[in-house]
Amino acid sequence: MSKSRSKVSDQVMESLATALVKAMEKGCLAWPLPQPPVFDADFPPIHPKDSRELPEIALALLRADRGMFDSHLAITVDLIVPHRMNLTDDPFEVHERWLLRRLSILTERLLFSIATEWLAHALDNECPNSDKWWLAISLLNGLSDKPHGQPVHQGYHLVESIALGERPGTWHTQPEVTNANMDWNPHGMVPRTTSVTAHEGGSEAAIWMLTQLEQGDENRRLLLIEWCRLLLERKELLPALGIANILKRRSADPSAEVASRVVGCLARLIEGDREKGLGCVEILSKRKDIQVRRNMADVLTRLFRRIGEDAVDLLNIMLADEDESVLAAASATVGDLRFLDESMWADKILELCNHPNRIVKRNLVYTLRDYLSAFPADQRKIIPTLWAVGDEVLLTRLRELLIRMEEVDHDRFASTLIALKDLDLDNLWAPMLIRNEERTQEWKDWLYKNEDQPVAREQSTIHISDKTETEIPDLADALDTLGDMGFLD
Numbered sequence: 001m002s003k004s005r006s007k008v009s010d011q012v013m014e015s016l017a018t019a020l021v022k023a024m025e026k027g028c029l030a031w032p033l034p035q036p037p038v039f040d041a042d043f044p045p046i047h048p049k050d051s052r053e054l055p056e057i058a059l060a061l062l063r064a065d066r067g068m069f070d071s072h073l074a075i076t077v078d079l080i081v082p083h084r085m086n087l088t089d090d091p092f093e094v095h096e097r098w099l100l101r102r103l104s105i106l107t108e109r110l111l112f113s114i115a116t117e118w119l120a121h122a123l124d125n126e127c128p129n130s131d132k133w134w135l136a137i138s139l140l141n142g143l144s145d146k147p148h149g150q151p152v153h154q155g156y157h158l159v160e161s162i163a164l165g166e167r168p169g170t171w172h173t174q175p176e177v178t179n180a181n182m183d184w185n186p187h188g189m190v191p192r193t194t195s196v197t198a199h200e201g202g203s204e205a206a207i208w209m210l211t212q213l214e215q216g217d218e219n220r221r222l223l224l225i226e227w228c229r230l231l232l233e234r235k236e237l238l239p240a241l242g243i244a245n246i247l248k249r250r251s252a253d254p255s256a257e258v259a260s261r262v263v264g265c266l267a268r269l270i271e272g273d274r275e276k277g278l279g280c281v282e283i284l285s286k287r288k289d290i291q292v293r294r295n296m297a298d299v300l301t302r303l304f305r306r307i308g309e310d311a312v313d314l315l316n317i318m319l320a321d322e323d324e325s326v327l328a329a330a331s332a333t334v335g336d337l338r339f340l341d342e343s344m345w346a347d348k349i350l351e352l353c354n355h356p357n358r359i360v361k362r363n364l365v366y367t368l369r370d371y372l373s374a375f376p377a378d379q380r381k382i383i384p385t386l387w388a389v390g391d392e393v394l395l396t397r398l399r400e401l402l403i404r405m406e407e408v409d410h411d412r413f414a415s416t417l418i419a420l421k422d423l424d425l426d427n428l429w430a431p432m433l434i435r436n437e438e439r440t441q442e443w444k445d446w447l448y449k450n451e452d453q454p455v456a457r458e459q460s461t462i463h464i465s466d467k468t469e470t471e472i473p474d475l476a477d478a479l480d481t482l483g484d485m486g487f488l489d
Contacts, residue, residue: 002090002092002093004090004092004093004096005090005092005093007096007100008077008092008096008099008100009069009070009073009092011100011103012073012103012106012107012110013069015103015104015106015107016062016069016106016107016110016111017059017062017063019107019108019111020055020058020059020062020111020114020139021055021058021059022142023111023139023142023143024054024055024058024059024135024138024139024142025055025142026141026142026145027137027138027139027140027141027142027143028051028052028054028055028138028142029051030141030208030212031051032047033047033048033134033137033138033208034137034204034205034208034209035047035201035204035205036122036123036128036130036133036201036205037123037162037165037199037200037201037202037204037205038122038123038124038125038128038165038201038202039128039130039133040127040128040130043130045130045133046130047134048134054134054135054138057135058135058138058139061135062114068114068117069110072110072113072114072117073106073110075113076106076109076110076113077091077092077095077099077106078091079109080102080105080106080109081094081095081098081099082095082098108143108149108150109150111139111143112143112150112154112155112158114139115136115139115140115143115158116154116158116168116169118132118133118135118136118139119132119133119136119137119140119158119161119162119167119168120167120168120169122136123161123162123165123166123167123168124167136158137162137205137209140155140158140159140209141209141212143155144209144212144213144220144223145219145220145223146219146223147219147222147223147225147226151223152223152226152227152230155223155227156226156227156230156231159206159209159210159227159231160206160230160231160234160237162202162205162206162209163198163199163202163203163205163206163237163240163241164196164197164198164199164202164237165199165201165202166199196234196236196237197236198236198237198239198240198241203237203240203241206241207241207242210224210227210241210242210246213227214246214249214250218255218257218258221250221253221255221258222255222257222258222261224246224250225247225250225258225261225262225265226261228243228246228247228265229261229264229265229268231243232265232268232269232272233268235271235272238272238273243269243272244269244272244273244276244277245276247262247265247269247276247280248276248279248280248283250262251279251280251283251284252283256287256289256290256291256292257291259284259287259289259292260289260291260292260294260295262280262284263284263292263295263296263298263299264295264299266280266281266284266299266302266303267299267302267303267306270303270306270307271306274307277306277307278307278310281303281307281310281314284296285314285317290323293318293321293323293326294323294325294326294329296314296318296326297318297321297325297326297328297329297330297333298329300314300315300318300329300330300333300336301333301336304333304336304339304340305336308340309340311336312337312340312344315330315333315334315337318330319331319352319355319360324357324359327357327359327360328359328360328363331352331355331359331360331363331364332363332366334348334349334352334363334364334367335366335367335370338367338370338374342374345371346371346374346375346380346382347380349364349367349368349371349380349382350380350382350385352364353382353385353386353389354385354389358391358393358394361386361389361390361394362391362393362394362397364382364386365386365394365397365398365401368382368383368398368401369401372405372412376412376415377415378415378416378419381419383398383416383419383420384419384420384423386398387420387423388423395427396427399427399428399431402416402428403428403431403432403435406432406443410454410455410456411456414446414453417443417447418447421447421448429444439454442454
C-alpha cells in the first residue's frame with residue numbers, strides 16, 4: 001500500500017468510526033427494532049437486550065473486517081474523484097489532498113455502503129444473518145436525517161429492498177427479451193416477472209422505518225415525502241406500506257415545506273388511489289401557505305388530466321387568489337377546460353377578460369387560437385373586449401395572432417376586423433404596413449371606405465431542381481396535426 005493510500009485510509013477510518021457510532025446511537029433511540037423479514041426457522045432471531053450494545057458491536061465489526069472497508073473505500077474514491085488523470089495513476093496519490101478535504105462526503109457514502117452490505121447479508125435467502133439485520137436497520141434509521149443526497153437515493157433503495165424482502169441490488173423485474181438481444185429465441189416461451197410482491201415481514205419493517213421518519217423532525221419528514229414520491233412508482237407496494245395514508249396525514253403537516261412536497265406526489269397518488277388522492281387535494285387546497293398555493297397552481301394541469309371536473313373548483317379558487325404567481329399559473333391552465341365543456345371554457349375566458357390582474361388577461365391569448373377554432377364567429381366578442389382593455393403586452397400578443405390569422409384564414413380575419421372597427425387599430429396597422437403596405441391599404445379601404453374585400457392569398461410553392469412543385473402546408477393544419485400527436489401538450 002502506498003504512503004498516500006495509507007494516509008487517506010487511516011484518516012477515513014477514524015472519521016468513519018466516529019460517524020458510525022454516532023449514527024448507530026441515533027438509530028437505536030427507536031427501541032425495540034423490527035423483526036427481520038428473512039430468517040432461518042431453525043435459528044429464530046433474538047432481539048438485542050440493550051441498545052447500547054449495538055454501536056459497540058458495529059464498531060468492532062468495522063475494525064475487524066478491514067477488507068470490506070478497503071473494498072468500499074476504493075469503489076467510493078473511484079466514483080467521486082474527478083476523472084482528469086491517466087488510467088494508470090493512483091487516485092489516492094493524485095487526489096490525496098482533494099480527498100482529505102472531503103472526508104464528510106467519503107464518510108457518508110461509506111456508511112451507506114456498509115449499511116447495504118449488512119442488509120444484503122441479513123436478507124440473503126440462502127443464509128440470512130439476523131445479527132446484521134439489527135445493525136443494518138439501526139444504521140439506516142440513524143443515517144436518514146436529511147432530505148437530499150444519499151439518504152434520498154440510496155436510503156430509498158434500502159427501504160424498497162426491505163419491503164420486498166430481497167437483497168439490495170436485486171432486479172425486481174425482468175425486461176422482455178427482443179430480437180435486439182443475443183439470447184432472443186423467437187420460438188421460445190419464457191415466463192416474465194413484470195411486477196413485484198410486497199413481503200409481509202418486510203412490509204412491517206418498512207412501515208416501522210417510515211413511521212420513525214414521520215415522527216421525526218422536519219428534515220426527516222421531508223425525507224419521508226421523497227421516499228413516498230419514489231415508492232409511488234411501485235404501485236404494488238402502495239397498499240402494503242400505507243403510502244396514501246402517510247401522504248394524507250402529511251398534507252396537514254405543520255410545516256409548509258413538507259405539505260408543498262406532498263403536492264408533487266398528487267398526480268401519481270391519484271393514479272394509484274383516487275379516493276385518497278382527492279382527500280389530499282381537498283386538504284391542500286384549503287391551506288393558506290403561499291408555498292403550497294403556488295405548488296398547487298403549478299400541478300393544476302396534471303390534476304385536470306386525472307380528476308377532470310373535480311379540478312374546476314380548484315381553478316376557481318386559484319383565480320380568486322391574490323398572489324400573482326398563483327394567478328399566472330392558474331390562468332395558463334384555463335385552456336384545459338375545453339376538454340371538459342367547450343361552452344364553460346368560452347364563458348370562463350369571457351369572464352376573465354375583465355379580471356383586475358393584467359397577467360390573467362395576457363395569458364388568455366394562448367388559448368384564443370383554440371377558441372376561434374371552436375367558435376369562429378366569436379359571438380362572445382372576446383377579442384374586441386381584450387383589445388379594448390388590453391395593455392401594451394396584451395395588444396402585442398393579440399396583434400401577432402391577428403397578423404397570422406390574416407395569412408392563414410382570410411375570412412375569419414375579415415369578420416374579426418369588423419368587430420374591431422370602432423376601436424383604435426393603429427397598433428395593428430403599423431406592423432402590417434411594414435410587412436405589406438399595398439395589401440394593408442386594401443384592408444383599410446375595405447374596412448373604412450366600403451371597397452371590395454381583398455382576395456385570399458395564394459398558397460406559396462417551392463420549386464425543386466427537377467421542376468416539380470410542392471405546396472407548403474397550412475400552418476394551422478400543421479399545428480393541429482402536432483397537437484393530435486401530443487407534441488403541443
